[in-house]
Amino acid sequence: xxxxxxxxxxxxxxxxxxxxxxxxxxxxxxxxxxxxxxxxxxxxxxxxxxxxxxxxxxxxxxxxxxxxxxxxxxxxxxxxxxxxxxxxxxxxxxxxxxxxxxxxxxxxxxxxxxxxxxxxxxxxxxxxxxxxxxxxxxxxxxxxxxxxxxxxxxxxxxxxxxxxxxxxxxxxxxxxxxxxxxxxxxxxxxxxxxxxxxxxxxxxxxxxxxxxxxxxxxxxxxxxxxxxxxxxxxxxxxxxxxxxxxxxxxxxxxxxxxxxxxxxxxxxxxxxxxxxxx
Numbered sequence: 001x002x003x004x005x006x007x008x009x010x011x012x013x014x015x016x017x018x019x020x021x022x023x024x025x026x027x028x029x030x031x032x033x034x035x036x037x038x039x040x041x042x043x044x045x046x047x048x049x050x051x052x053x054x055x056x057x058x059x060x061x062x063x064x065x066x067x068x069x070x071x072x073x074x075x076x077x078x079x080x081x082x083x084x085x086x087x088x089x090x091x092x093x094x095x096x097x098x099x100x101x102x103x104x105x106x107x108x109x110x111x112x113x114x115x116x117x118x119x120x121x122x123x124x125x126x127x128x129x130x131x132x133x134x135x136x137x138x139x140x141x142x143x144x145x146x147x148x149x150x151x152x153x154x155x156x157x158x159x160x161x162x163x164x165x166x167x168x169x170x171x172x173x174x175x176x177x178x179x180x181x182x183x184x185x186x187x188x189x190x191x192x193x194x195x196x197x198x199x200x201x202x203x204x205x206x207x208x209x210x211x212x213x214x215x216x217x218x219x220x221x222x223x224x225x226x227x228x229x230x231x232x233x234x235x236x237x238x239x240x241x242x243x244x245x246x247x248x249x250x251x252x253x254x255x256x257x258x259x260x261x262x263x264x265x266x267x268x269x270x271x272x273x274x275x276x277x278x
Contacts, residue, residue: 007034009070009079010184010221011056016065018051025051027245028065035070035077035183036219038210038235040226040253043242044267049225050188052242056223057097057186058082058090072096072183077218095126098177102189104169106161106176114161115142115176122180145179146172148212149205167198174205181215187224191231203234229271232256241267 011033018026025048033039041049054060056067068079073092082090106114116138123133143153149171156168164172170190177185190206191199210222224237232239232253239256241249241264249256249264259265 007036007219008077009033009068010035010037011070011223012068012079013056014066016052016055016067017063018048018055018060019063025245026055029242029245029247030065031240031247031250033221033223035221038222038224038237039240040224040232040235040237041240041242042226042232042267042271043248044270047242048245049242053186053188053223053225057099058094069093070096070183072216072218077183091125095122095180096183097186098180098182098184099186100170100173100177100188100190102192104173106164106169106173108161110157110161111146111159111164111172112139112142112157114172115145115179118176119179141179142175145175148178148209149175150201151175166194167201170194170198170202171205174202174209178209178212182220183214183216183218184221184223185209187222187226189225189227191226191228196230199228199230200234203228203231206231207235227271229268243267 009032014030016026016029029052041052043049051060055062058067058069067082069082070077071080071093073095080093082093085093119138119141120133123130143157146153146156151168151171156172161169187206191202194202206222206224210220212220214220224231226232236253239249239251239253240247241256243263249259256264257268259268
């Protein structure tokens with residue numbers, strides 16, 4: 001298996017800077033994320049985790065520095081500078097991304113409504129000259145996505161959003177994300193508010209989703225913002241820890257959990273409390 005250093009890049013950032021007013025949040029952060037990597041971004045409250053994720057996703061402008069992302073709509077998925085793209089070009093890049101929000105962001109209506117809307121919009125943007133996607137195909141793809149997240153599609157697909165438990169809603173949010181077969185998935189605190197048993201199921205789901213084969217044959221990349229120590233232990237990702245707006249640790253979980261002193265050690269001890277508060 002190719003190491004991360006041998007794979008093409010999915011995201012690259014150089015000397016990112018972001019402040020809000022006079023408060024610096026991100027201080028000259030540079031990083032490379034290879035295609036197929038699972039990266040967890042951790043750090044105390046106010047360390048810049050979510051801000052960094054939004055900058056990498058092009059949702060938040062940088063004060064300085066640049067972000068490059070793989071454009072999977074082009075042959076060989078070359079890196080493109082997000083700052084140079086117009087809105088249509090950025091949309092083209094984002095067609096291959098999905099986001100699982102902290103509070104799921106399911107809108108009112110049924111499970112099918114939630115997944116179908118994304119599928120229809122994705123089809124319309126990816127193939128603007130084609131007729132709308134067939135309703136039967138939408139339902140088939142939605143059912144496949146629900147099955148992939150270990151839900152009984154026949155039982156769940158027509159349920160109203162408000163009838164879902166917390167664990168089911170999170171699975172539906174992930175099903176909606178993977179229905180478009182994304183190259184890159186952003187997860188924002190995916191186990192916040194869930195009990196340990198349900199969180200364990202979500203850990204397994206994130207792992208299986210990450211490693212599931214894509215239709216293009218390329219590896220999927222996952223970027224996860226989390227305070228969940230058990231998620232790190234079980235998934236063994238690359239850990240990127242922010243401290244005071246800078247990268248305090250970048251490496252495998254095995255090295256992260258064995259830090260004897262310093263910010264990484266202190267944060268690791270505090271993670272269960274921070275996760276419970278969230």
